[in-house]
Amino acid sequence: MPLLIVRNDITKMNVDAIVNAAGPSLKGSGGVDGAIHRAAGPELLEECRALGGCAVGEARLTGAYRLPCRWVIHTVGPRWQGGDSGEKQQLEACYRASLALALEQGCETIAFPLISAGTFGYPADRAIRVAIDVIGAFLMEHEMTVYLVFYGADSTELGRRLFPDIQESIDDSYVEQRVEMFRRRAEAAFEEQCADLNMAPMASGASPGKKQLRLKPAYQKSELPKTPPPKPTPPKEKAPKAFPALSAADALSEAEEDTLGIDRLLQDIDESFQQMLLRKIDESGMSDAQCYKRANIDRKLFSKIRGDVHYRPKKTTAVAFAVALRLDLLETEELLRKAGYALSRSSKFDIIIRYFIGRGKYDVFEINEALFCYDQSLLGS
Numbered sequence: 001m002p003l004l005i006v007r008n009d010i011t012k013m014n015v016d017a018i019v020n021a022a023g024p025s026l027k028g029s030g031g032v033d034g035a036i037h038r039a040a041g042p043e044l045l046e047e048c049r050a051l052g053g054c055a056v057g058e059a060r061l062t063g064a065y066r067l068p069c070r071w072v073i074h075t076v077g078p079r080w081q082g083g084d085s086g087e088k089q090q091l092e093a094c095y096r097a098s099l100a101l102a103l104e105q106g107c108e109t110i111a112f113p114l115i116s117a118g119t120f121g122y123p124a125d126r127a128i129r130v131a132i133d134v135i136g137a138f139l140m141e142h143e144m145t146v147y148l149v150f151y152g153a154d155s156t157e158l159g160r161r162l163f164p165d166i167q168e169s170i171d172d173s174y175v176e177q178r179v180e181m182f183r184r185r186a187e188a189a190f191e192e193q194c195a196d197l198n199m200a201p202m203a204s205g206a207s208p209g210k211k212q213l214r215l216k217p218a219y220q221k222s223e224l225p226k227t228p229p230p231k232p233t234p235p236k237e238k239a240p241k242a243f244p245a246l247s248a249a250d251a252l253s254e255a256e257e258d259t260l261g262i263d264r265l266l267q268d269i270d271e272s273f274q275q276m277l278l279r280k281i282d283e284s285g286m287s288d289a290q291c292y293k294r295a296n297i298d299r300k301l302f303s304k305i306r307g308d309v310h311y312r313p314k315k316t317t318a319v320a321f322a323v324a325l326r327l328d329l330l331e332t333e334e335l336l337r338k339a340g341y342a343l344s345r346s347s348k349f350d351i352i353i354r355y356f357i358g359r360g361k362y363d364v365f366e367i368n369e370a371l372f373c374y375d376q377s378l379l380g381s
Helices: 031-040 042-051 087-104 124-139 155-162 164-196 248-267 273-284 288-294 299-306 315-324 329-338 348-358 364-373
Strands: 003-007 017-022 059-063 071-076 109-112 145-150 199-201 213-215
Touching: 003 124, 003 364, 017 031, 017 087, 031 042, 042 059, 042 071, 059 087, 071 087, 087 109, 087 124, 124 145, 124 364, 273 288, 273 299, 273 315, 273 329, 288 299, 288 315, 315 329, 315 348, 315 364, 329 348, 348 364
Parallel strands: 003 145, 017 071, 017 109, 109 145
Antiparallel strands: 059 071, 199 213
16 A cells, blocks of 8 residues: 655544654644644543653554544654754654554554654654655555645755755756747747748758848849730539449448458557556566555555556556666656656656656655655655
């Protein structure tokens, strides 16, 4: 089951469990902790008081009361002290303990905030890396849908800090597009000026500033004919040739011939997306489960694809499988063509995918982290 990064209010997530980034006393305070207590009502605080607190890196389970979820899992993250006091290990423990509790309760869906990245001061770019690494490893072994929930985060600025070279690639691609656009506009304007001046460029394709001009041919007065040439006599229209009506047997024969031609064409049809995908899975030596987990794809969706030779996936699904199979750019584009898609340089999504695959980086969760930071659709289901 997939890891989904979303922008939402965690108190409104309709999941089995939400995780509360709590303080050690579990009595509610500011940030996510205070918002969850306010939304759940006073009964949550009463149950938390009976738990006797929680140590850093551990987790506790309570009811959800007025929240739309079934459970609240409270975990206490570390306060940032510079990074040399075991903060990373403590933060990893928070995610592991929370996921273990959710597994014990039979949860199929769980939503996390970015633990410790608020009032506890843990740098957001480091906090998201810890979250994705731990959750991603958990999902390779277990079936669960996990949401990582952001609320009011400046994802674009986070993306610039996490992936500065991706931003550079995006900027370069957009600069190239702008230059080409202005070149075409200038050339079109130049052609229009030539037309207004009764002039034409000598050579098409040269830059507007380098084109040479020549006068369009025109009659001199002395060369004008004295009398207009006679109008050509239109040819007489011939009556259409009459053909005998086809018999029912003849008409059937021609229809069969046309159908036979199409059938012959269809016999040479290329393999479908589903066929290429299953072939690549076999060639990779992976099991189906290993492949769809690495692709961040739901098992039910994979079953649909396997059962339908003509299945046409979303572009994000097709790319996710290319990432799971560690296809290079040429193979990725071939797989996408089977589904009717392509990678271009005019889309942020496509540029980011090219960036990762071109550098041999195939961690679907890291790719989704970058896609989220640039407000693009995520890979998987």
